[in-house]
Amino acid sequence: MSSILYSCLRRHQQGSACFQLLSHLQSLNIAQLHFDAHNNNNSNPSCSPHIELQRLLVEKSKSGFDNLADALAVFDKMLKSQPLPHDFHFNQLLTALVRMKHYNVVVSLFRDMCSLCVPIDVISFNIVINCCCHSNRIDFAFALLAGIFKRGFVPDVFTYTTLIRGLCCQHKSAEARVMFTNLVKFKEFEPNVVSYSTMINGLCKTGHTDMAVWLFRFMEKSECKPNTVTYSTIIDSLCKLGLVEDALKLHSEMIEKGVLPNGWTYASIIQVLCKLKRWEEVDRLLKQMINDMKVSPDVHIFTILVDAYSRSGKLDDAKRIIEIMNERGECPDTVTYSALIQAYCSQGQTDGALAVLNTIKSKKMKPNCYTYNILLDAYCRELKLDIAMDLYRNMACEGLLPTVETHNILLHGLCQLGISKEALTFFYKIQDQGHKLDIVIYRTLLDGLCKNQYVDKALSLFHLMRCNGLIPDKDTHNIIIRGCLRNKKYNEACKLMDKMVDCGFLADAFTTSLLQHLVLSEVQDPTLLAMHQKCLQSGM
DNA sequence: TTAGGGTTAG
Numbered sequence: 001m002s003s004i005l006y007s008c009l010r011r012h013q014q015g016s017a018c019f020q021l022l023s024h025l026q027s028l029n030i031a032q033l034h035f036d037a038h039n040n041n042n043s044n045p046s047c048s049p050h051i052e053l054q055r056l057l058v059e060k061s062k063s064g065f066d067n068l069a070d071a072l073a074v075f076d077k078m079l080k081s082q083p084l085p086h087d088f089h090f091n092q093l094l095t096a097l098v099r100m101k102h103y104n105v106v107v108s109l110f111r112d113m114c115s116l117c118v119p120i121d122v123i124s125f126n127i128v129i130n131c132c133c134h135s136n137r138i139d140f141a142f143a144l145l146a147g148i149f150k151r152g153f154v155p156d157v158f159t160y161t162t163l164i165r166g167l168c169c170q171h172k173s174a175e176a177r178v179m180f181t182n183l184v185k186f187k188e189f190e191p192n193v194v195s196y197s198t199m200i201n202g203l204c205k206t207g208h209t210d211m212a213v214w215l216f217r218f219m220e221k222s223e224c225k226p227n228t229v230t231y232s233t234i235i236d237s238l239c240k241l242g243l244v245e246d247a248l249k250l251h252s253e254m255i256e257k258g259v260l261p262n263g264w265t266y267a268s269i270i271q272v273l274c275k276l277k278r279w280e281e282v283d284r285l286l287k288q289m290i291n292d293m294k295v296s297p298d299v300h301i302f303t304i305l306v307d308a309y310s311r312s313g314k315l316d317d318a319k320r321i322i323e324i325m326n327e328r329g330e331c332p333d334t335v336t337y338s339a340l341i342q343a344y345c346s347q348g349q350t351d352g353a354l355a356v357l358n359t360i361k362s363k364k365m366k367p368n369c370y371t372y373n374i375l376l377d378a379y380c381r382e383l384k385l386d387i388a389m390d391l392y393r394n395m396a397c398e399g400l401l402p403t404v405e406t407h408n409i410l411l412h413g414l415c416q417l418g419i420s421k422e423a424l425t426f427f428y429k430i431q432d433q434g435h436k437l438d439i440v441i442y443r444t445l446l447d448g449l450c451k452n453q454y455v456d457k458a459l460s461l462f463h464l465m466r467c468n469g470l471i472p473d474k475d476t477h478n479i480i481i482r483g484c485l486r487n488k489k490y491n492e493a494c495k496l497m498d499k500m501v502d503c504g505f506l507a508d509a510f511t512t513s514l515l516q517h518l519v520l521s522e523v524q525d526p527t528l529l530a531m532h533q534k535c536l537q538s539g540m
Numbered sequence: 541t542t543a544g545g546g547t548t549a550g
Contacts, residue, residue, distance in 0.1 A: 057541090087541090088541060089541085090541090091541040091542070092541050093541090094541080094542090095541050095542070096541095098542085121541095122542085123541060123542050124541090124542085125542090126541095126542040126543075127541075127542050128542095129542090129543095130542070130543065133543095156542090156543095157543080158542050158543045159542090159543085160543090161543040161544075162542080162543050163543095164543090165543070165544070192543095193544085194543055194544050195543080195544085196544090197544045197545070198543070198544045198545095199544095200544090200545095201544065201545060202544095204545090205545095228545090229544055229545050230544085230545085232545055232546085233544080233545050235545095236545065236546070263546085264545055264546055265545090267546055267547075268545090268546070271546085271547080299547090300546060300547055301546095301547090302547095303547050303548080304546090304547055306547095307547070307548065310548095333547095334548090335547055335548050336547085336548090338548050338549095339547080339548060342548080342549095368548090369549090370548050370549060371548085373548095373549065373550080374548085374549080377549090377550075403549085404550090405549060405550050406550095408550055409550065412550075440550065441550095444550085
């Protein structure tokens with residue numbers, strides 16, 4: 001094993017829980033080797049008594065179990081079988097659980113398997129490593145890599161690709177890159193197209209598209225050529241960076257090289273073209289996708305279109321897309337309907353939006369918090385707080401936990417309506433209920449209180465922020481300073497401005513212009529003049 | 541039997 005791998009292992013084996021697992025695996029090592037020898041003599045699948053179990057596992061590893069209890073019951077049955085089923089079958093069970101996204105259960109079962117000397121192989125390890133990565137436990141994943149070595153197994157391309165993906169998901173693409181490079185350098189693994197694509201995606205998602213493009217070009221010159229996923233990954237990153245011409249160029253390049261774009265490729269490009277309102281090109285690409293590439297637009301692409309039309313105020317076009325989807329038998333999902341709700345709301349048609357919400361429910365689909373937030377925002381803008389509050393209560397009835405955005409929308413609505421006392425009561429209620437309060441919530445409430453002549457309440461709240469673990473930022477300082485200025489609390493405003501400057505923030509354009517207005521229009525106040533002078537001197 | 545890319549938000 002190369003030194004780089006040792007250093008990766010060391011770095012990721014620092015959690016105590018991780019050490020426990022590692023020592024657990026090490027202690028089982030000798031027993032396992034004995035078991036493997038024993039099992040190899042006794043696990044001939046052809047004379048296995050569990051044909052029915054095997055048939056079930058083949059089916060469930062593809063479709064998944066109906067529920068977790070069923071899967072666990074099968075696992076239990078397998079443990080009680082004599083002789084024990086082959087590692088292949090245990091892996092099938094673990095795979096079925098991975099498909100159901102029960103990652104922690106897989107890790108737990110794997111531990112049981114180790115304790116009970118159930119046969120495991122490098123594939124079992126790979127499955128569990130993948131689960132650790134999905135559960136953001138990269139430390140466990142590396143402990144398991146150590147387990148592979150301890151058992152005398154050899155990590156394969158799946159093992160390393162999974163670990164590289166795990167590191168990238170933890171925003172550790174630099175470590176992933178070093179690991180990738182050194183593994184290749186020391187001939188520990190030969191990356192395939194999935195490994196390259198994984199590394200390229202990790203670099204793209206962590207803001208290193210330039211490096212990703214370099215690796216992509218390197219790959220092109222190697223034996224392992226980029227495929228549709230590799231091209232789509234780079235194209236998506238270029239689109240997200242606004243480098244649409246480069247993305248379109250690469251799209252043409254892939255077609256020339258015979259690598260066919262798929263729905264994912266088109267989704268990225270269509271989305272950026274929609275954002276840029278290059279509608280003719282959107283139409284051209286949609287036609288090319290459907291007619292030339294024979295790629296049917298899926299719910300994802302349709303949702304991008306509904307969202308784009310919604311943002312451009314094209315409600316009729318958004319509705320037309322839903323009709324097309326229904327004609328083609330492509331079911332809009334909650335996200336598609338949320339985009340449609342947004343389209344109605346942005347045209348001031350809240351009743352239409354509410355009808356869409358009811359459509360979602362009538363189709364036995366579950367609206368999510370985002371869906372509700374869009375509607376709540378629209379009703380708050382119309383100052384129909386009673387309807388907004390009804391919807392908020394509906395969320396709770398439907399078992400939806402409101403987000404910090406939900407509360408911010410409602411607080412903003414209450415303040416806009418001029419009922420800041422109610423806003424304050426609502427704020428304390430959500431605080432008592434243990435909901436998350438962020439700086440935006442404070443900004444909204446402080447602004448609302450100041451604008452409704454409750455500046456003293458605002459000042460107490462501002463001073464309480466730190467007690468609640470929130471450090472006032474530049475915007476929050478400016479809001480409270482403007483509130484004091486508007487309410488003629490010039491001394492307080494002056495003190496707060498000094499404090500703000502001490503924190504390293506400057507007055508923003510709104511504050512300086514208000515200050516200038518007051519200096520020009522009010523009776524000459526020495527504090528105001530001093531503040532204005534400070535602003536001028538510091539270049540605010 | 542194991543690894544890769546996407547949509548909604550104040």
